[in-house]
Amino acid sequence: MESVCLSLLLLALRVVFAQLEDVIIDRYSIPTHCSREVRAGDYVRYHYNGTFIDGRKFDSSLDKGYPIVAQVGVDSKVIPGLDKGVEGMCVNERRKITVPSHLAYGVLGAGALIPPDSTLVFDVHLLDLWNKADTVEIRVLHRPQKCKRAVTDSDFVRYHYNGSLLVGTVFGSSHDLNSTYDTYVGQGSLIRGVEQGILGMCVGERRSIIIPPFLAYDKNGYGTKIPPYATVMFDVLLVDVFNVKDDVMIEVEEIPRPCRRRAALGDFIRYHYNGSFQDGTLFDSSYSRNSTFDTFVGVGRVIAGMDKALLGVCVGERRRATVPPHVGYGENGSGELIPGSAVLIFDLHIIDIHNPEDGVDVKVTYKPSDCNLTSDVNDVIMYRYNCSLLDGTRLYTSDDYPEAPGVTLGQGKLISGLDEGLRGMCVSEKREITVPPHLAHGSAGASGVPGSAVLLFELELVDVQKGVPEGFLFIWLQDSPDPLFLAMDMNHDQQVSLEEFVVFIERQVAEGRGRIRPGTDREVVIKEMFKNQDRNTDGRITEDELNVTESKHDEL
Numbered sequence: 001m002e003s004v005c006l007s008l009l010l011l012a013l014r015v016v017f018a019q020l021e022d023v024i025i026d027r028y029s030i031p032t033h034c035s036r037e038v039r040a041g042d043y044v045r046y047h048y049n050g051t052f053i054d055g056r057k058f059d060s061s062l063d064k065g066y067p068i069v070a071q072v073g074v075d076s077k078v079i080p081g082l083d084k085g086v087e088g089m090c091v092n093e094r095r096k097i098t099v100p101s102h103l104a105y106g107v108l109g110a111g112a113l114i115p116p117d118s119t120l121v122f123d124v125h126l127l128d129l130w131n132k133a134d135t136v137e138i139r140v141l142h143r144p145q146k147c148k149r150a151v152t153d154s155d156f157v158r159y160h161y162n163g164s165l166l167v168g169t170v171f172g173s174s175h176d177l178n179s180t181y182d183t184y185v186g187q188g189s190l191i192r193g194v195e196q197g198i199l200g201m202c203v204g205e206r207r208s209i210i211i212p213p214f215l216a217y218d219k220n221g222y223g224t225k226i227p228p229y230a231t232v233m234f235d236v237l238l239v240d241v242f243n244v245k246d247d248v249m250i251e252v253e254e255i256p257r258p259c260r261r262r263a264a265l266g267d268f269i270r271y272h273y274n275g276s277f278q279d280g281t282l283f284d285s286s287y288s289r290n291s292t293f294d295t296f297v298g299v300g301r302v303i304a305g306m307d308k309a310l311l312g313v314c315v316g317e318r319r320r321a322t323v324p325p326h327v328g329y330g331e332n333g334s335g336e337l338i339p340g341s342a343v344l345i346f347d348l349h350i351i352d353i354h355n356p357e358d359g360v361d362v363k364v365t366y367k368p369s370d371c372n373l374t375s376d377v378n379d380v381i382m383y384r385y386n387c388s389l390l391d392g393t394r395l396y397t398s399d400d401y402p403e404a405p406g407v408t409l410g411q412g413k414l415i416s417g418l419d420e421g422l423r424g425m426c427v428s429e430k431r432e433i434t435v436p437p438h439l440a441h442g443s444a445g446a447s448g449v450p451g452s453a454v455l456l457f458e459l460e461l462v463d464v465q466k467g468v469p470e471g472f473l474f475i476w477l478q479d480s481p482d483p484l485f486l487a488m489d490m491n492h493d494q495q496v497s498l499e500e501f502v503v504f505i506e507r508q509v510a511e512g513r514g515r516i517r518p519g520t521d522r523e524v525v526i527k528e529m530f531k532n533q534d535r536n537t538d539g540r541i542t543e544d545e546l547n548v549t550e551s552k553h554d555e556l
Contacts, residue, residue, distance in 0.1 A: 023085045024098035034090035038129055040073035043213075044086055045128035045229055051121045058113055058120075067127055069229045079104050082122055089126045091166045097122045128166055128231050130212040136196045137210040141235075147202035151241050153186035157198060158240035158341060164233050166210075171225035171232075180239050182341050191216050194234060201238045203278040209234045240278050242324040242343050248305045249322040253347075259314035263353050265298035268437075269310055270351040270452060278322075278343050292351050294452050303328050306346065313350045315390045321346045352390040352454040354436040360417045361434040371426035377410030378467030380518040383422060386458040390434075395448055395455070404462045408518075411470065415440045418457060425461040433457045465518035473529050474505065478513045485543040495540040501530045 038044055047067045050059040061067050070078045072086060081099030089095060101107070101117045109116040151157055158180040163172040174181050183189045185198065193211030201207060213219075213229045221228040263269055270292040275284040286293050295301045297310045305323030313319065323344045325331065333340040375381050382404045386397045398404055407413050409422060417439030421431065435455045437443065445451035468475045481487035488496045488504045496504075505526050508514035517525055531537075535545045 021100040021102070023081045023100070023103060025085055026096040026098075027093065028096060029094035031090055031092045034093070036090070036129060038072055038087050038089045038126070040087065042072050042129055042131050043069065043229070044072055044089075044126060045069045045227075046086065046089075046124050046126045048082075048125070049123040051123075053119050053121065066227070079120075081120070082124075085122065086124060086126065089124070089129075091126055091129050092168070093126050095124050095126075097124060128213075128229065130214075130231050132214070134212040136193045136212075136215060138197055139208040139210075141206040141208055142204075143206075144202055144204040147205075149241060150200045150202055151185060151198050151238070152243075153199070155185050155241050155243050156182070156341060157185055157201075157238065158182045158339075159198065160237045160239060162235045164235075165226070166231050166233060169225075171222075180339065193232070194236075197234065198236060198238065201236070201241075203238050203241055204280070205238050207236050209236060240341070240343050244324075244326060246324040246326075248308045248324070248327060250309060251320040251322075252317065253320060254316075254318040255314055256316040259317070261315065261353055263297050263310055263313045263350075264355075265311070267297045267353050267355050268294070268452065269297055269313070269353050270294045270450070271310070271313075272349045272351060274347045276345050276347075278345060283337055283344075292450065305344070309346065309348070313348070313353070315350055315352055316392075317348075317350045319348050321348060349391075354454045356436075356438060358436040358438075360420045360436075360439060362421055363432040363434075364429065365432055366428075366430040368426055368428045371429070373426065373464060373466070375409060375423055375425045375461060375464045376466075377423065378408060378469055380406060380408050380465040380467055381422060381425075381461060382406045382463040383425075384460045384462060388456050389450075390454050390456055406463075408467060415455075417455070421457060422459065422461070425459070425464075427461050427464055429461050431457075431459045433459060466515060468515055468517045473517050473525050473532075474514055476508075476514050480513075485546050488541070488546075495542055496546075497540060498527070498530050501533075501541065502526050505529065 045067050047061045048059075049057060049062065051057045068078070070083075072083055075083075079099065081103030082097060084103065085095065085097030085099065099120045099122065101119055104118065104120045105114045105116075107116045109118060114120070160174045160180055161172075162170060162175065164170045185195055191211065193215035194209065196215070197207065197209030197211065210231065210233045212231055216232045217226050217228075217230065219228045221230060226232065272286045272292055273284075274282060274287065276282045298307050300307070302310075303323065305321065305327035308327070309319070309321035309323065323346065325341045325343060328344050329338050329340075329342065331340045333342060338344070384398045384404050386399075387395045389395065409419055413419075414422070415435065417433070417435030420439070421433035421435065425431065433456075435457065437452045437454060440455045441449050441451075441453065443451045445453060449455070485496070486492075488500060490500050490503065502523075505514070505516065509516055516522055530541070533541045533545060
């Protein structure tokens with residue numbers, strides 16, 4: 001009898017001591033960073049292998065192909081010891097949890113699979129952790145110092161992303177596709193967590209957005225890479241943002257004073273530009289080609305946004321134009337250079353402006369009070385000049401020559417605009433003339449002169465010699481002597497020698513009765529005149545030869 005009582009007592013003590021046993025935890029792999037630990041009431045997703053003390057396996061989520069999802073301390077399908085064993089775990093932690101039988105299946109076991117009073121060992125890998133009270137967690141990794149605009153509902157955004165699970169498994173990346181993800185915000189095309197996470201972002205900002213399953217793909221997951229009930233993490237770089245209601249935005253950075261002319265519809269304009277995206281990436285530059293971009297304004301030769309940005313510019317002005325895609329290259333972009341739905345930023349420098357209807361613009365900067373003699377067609381003039389582009393770039397100057405150049409006006413020796421601008425000037429008069437390209441070097445330009453360039457000349461008239469009509473060597477300014485031959489035949493021998501002819505012509509010029517062609521040696525001109533009258537080339541001019549008028553050289 002005593003032996004029976006002793007046996008019962010020992011059994012009771014064994015039961016009591018067994019119930020005092022707790023879960024044994026071996027944290028054999030702990031991640032370096034642990035921002036959150038499992039608490040009662042949290043939801044967890046983990047893989048496990050279940051074995052007996054001797055190592056025999058009785059269950060495995062890995063063999064089943066899917067992890068267990070449960071709410072810690074609430075879900076009845078999880079034995080208490082395992083529930084207790086995962087508390088305090090970090091995502092990506094691995095633990096060996098030894099569960100005594102009274103915290104497992106106890107004296108009853110679990111059918112044929114788990115014998116009564118079995119101590120169980122679970123090798124657990126925590127994959128995910130969240131709580132119903134969780135919200136989207138936003139970590140700002142980089143934010144530009146200047147943020148001109150932040151994402152709001154109804155905006156269209158373009159962004160790069162890396163998408164991963166909490167354990168670090170990458171499930172998608174726009175960088176691998178070499179293309180941004182483009183979409184509207186607040187219209188249901190994104191999971192709720194991403195929409196919340198990108199609100200308020202600036203172009204160039206980087207964020208890490210951690211989204212609990214119920215704000216992500218929830219119980220359905222997504223494809224084969226995002227399992228059900230997965231917390232997802234997106235590292236996002238905002239590349240672009242605009243709204244369909246946006247218009248071209250102009251920022252004037254520098255404007256000359258005074259602004260003598262503003263570009264209007266139909267004007268032709270030459271400008272330099274740098275074209276970039278909102279993140280600062282340069283996609284094109286006229287400077288790299290060392291050539292301006294030349295176009296008409298407002299006639300559809302360029303994208304609509306650029307047409308609008310060029311209206312009202314001044315020569316020398318610098319402005320920045322932000323062009324939304326609906327007035328840029330649209331959702332299709334332009335080749336490989338400009339992606340679809342891209343906002344474009346153009347930094348513009350206006351070089352010159354003209355209109356095909358423009359004439360020569362003359363501005364007199366100095367005029368002497370005594371101005372009785374003015375330049376005109378066929379006159380020989382001497383003048384000084386500086387020639388430059390409208391942006392001030394010097395092209396050429398008369399200072400490069402030892403003396404002021406001379407030219408006969410109206411003879412096609414100068415560009416037509418300069419020839420016109422030099423007419424009507426007094427000696428010592430100074431002018432600034434603006435010559436449009438169709439009166440200068442045209443669209444082809446010239447050596448050192450760009451095509452379609454407007455030219456600015458600073459002029460000073462140094463000397464003017466009144467001229468004679470083209471093709472003439474001499475003209476009468478008063479009535480000629482009558483009879484002419486007797487006036488020329490000074491020795492009355494019925495013929496005029498070269499010497500007599502020279503004296504006669506010199507006298508007419510000296511007395512102001514006639515004018516000889518300027519710009520060439522006077523002696524040469526007079527000899528040419530004599531030759532034209534000496535029809536038979538005998539060195540003498542007779543009265544009959546003087547009266548013949550069939551020749552085009554009939555100045556006398």
